[in-house]
Amino acid sequence: MRPDLFEAPDYYNLDELLSEEHKLVRDAARQWVKRDITPIIEEFAQKAEFPKQIIGGLAEIGAFGPYIPVEYGGAGLDQISYGLIMQEIERGDSGVRSTASVQSSLVMYPIFAYGTEEQRKKYLPKLATGEYMGCFGLTEPDHGSNPSGMVTNFKDKGDHFLLNGAKLWISNSPFADIAVVWAKNEEGRIHGLIVERGMEGFSTPETHNKWSLRASATGELIFDNVRVPKENLLPGKNGLGAPLGCLDSARYGIA
Incomplete structure (x- = not known):
């Protein structure tokens, strides 16, 4: 199987706008996509099947609710970090990115923003680790x-x-x-x-x-x-x- 040799040319010098933390977050996501998504995604796309074995990896790179505070299991990152993580996952596969952004913005966000403290403590830590999807x-x-x-x-x-x-x-x-x-x-x-x-x-x-x-x-x-x-x-x-x-x-x- 061919290795993923993708390199991102920075034509507009956007990296100058990023902090070192942003770059570390992005690079961690990029390396994970190269290692765990690119080699398998064509097979799973052909089978029309979600690769459930990647859920733990998505959690490890902070793809589930990265902007959720640490006290609820999130990474406590900013929205730029969230965007960078999603951008890297999207390059690997839009369906995998959809899984992650639904978990973050459509499940964790409403529980955090609209839920009770009891709901936040019950659900958010398990959603952040991928124990709950x-x-x-x-x-x-x-x-x-x-x-x-x-x-x-x-x-x-x-x-x-x-x-x-x-x-x-x-x-x-x-x-x-x-x-x-x-x-x-x-x-x-x-x-x-x-x-x-x-x-x-x-x-x-x-x-x-x-x-x-x-x-x-x-x-x-x-x-x-x-x-x-x-x-x-x-x-x-x-x-x-x-x-x-x-x-x-x-x-x-x-x-």
Whole structure:
């Protein structure tokens, strides 16, 4: 197998704008991609399979929530470092980058920004190490680019919420341990809920025959009378601005 001999020419002297820490973060990610992604990615893209063996490596280079504070398991880095890590992973494979940016911006970010202290301590350290993998449930089968039209909903049943609906084109869903799901309450207000794999009525069918992002696992989220504990509601922000704030964070990592 051919070695990855990529060298990044700095045509615009951008390195002059980076700190030494930024360069160390970028170079660590670059070497990891050369060693662990390039040699295997064509095989996994052909098989349309996510290489789960790289999850530990992604965690080691800080790809999961690098800007999350150290007290919650993150690396405590800045947004430039996050962008540099994602840039290097993207060169290796866009699907792998998608896995990492979903974990960071769409799962860890809302728990950090909108969650309770108990939720942060319960989920963020395990997401940072890759022990937990997460996904983000916003897009629906009939309302792909119109999230305000969502029909996924939850009802207050006293000691729990009852969640029903479906989400589609969800990165990481086939193997995710938790899902940050956006749904409307009985007043039609959008809230975020943390749904855990194993909750009765929650399933994640995989989407097959994709033509792109083939090494990224994509699927659905199905909620059939799922009982969600009330402590799994994200209380810090609601309304459509809550999930859109996550997408603002995600767009930077993708760009």
